[in-house]
């Protein structure tokens with residue numbers, strides 16, 4: 318039985334004060350959330366410590382948005398796995414398309430990060446997905462196959478979440494049709510040697526489309542950007558109505 322995993326990726330949003338304000342509104346809205354749903358907030362590094370204290374004893378897990386592969390050293394601007402585990406982080410997003418696109422992340426560095434995360438006891442949320450140009454050229458399957466092959470070298474599938482995030486659907490309001498997302502996620506699953514890896518969909522997920530997305534049989538959750546910034550809205554997403 319695969320787990321349902323709903324994660325908010327705040328990207329570069331929310332100060333500490335704003336993160337606490339969010340939790341104050343958000344946590345009470347989870348009182349009736351189905352037990353089998355894992356709820357994660359991937360917050361900026363500066364929020365993690367204070368959020369961790371405020372999430373103690375709750376069902377919400379913390380995620381970082383990146384992690385380096387070394388434990389320490391001259392890597393200005395990076396964060397070590399142990400720095401994250403020390404403050405109570407459980408998950409680490411790796412290979413987000415914004416990191417690949419704007420910060421020179423390659424499949425090789427994504428793989429280093431994912432492996433280091435697992436070694437430190439963090440669960441990677443590995444993002445894969447094609448660009449608009451690649452989709453239009455009919456390369457979706459090939460791109461994703463290549464990403465999975467390179468990103469998963471040496472990865473223990475039992476401690477992994479995968480997010481299928483078509484780049485053209487991120488932050489555009491242009492959600493991937495849920496049946497098409499289901500098809501691609503099925504394809505991703507067919508390439509894994511374990512049937513138990515939760516695979517999320519990400520890209521313009523919102524309160525208006527979450528029920529339809531989660532009704533798809535291959536889709537095990539969502540990685541939510543913009544719509545995770547609002548406590549009521551994200552709570553509605555977490556509390557999606559199952560078919």
Ligand SMILES: O=C(CO)COP(=O)(O)O
Nearest residue numbers: 326487488520521542543
């Ligand atoms: O990139 C995303 C989550 O990681 C998706 O962002 P949006 O939900 O804002 O489209």
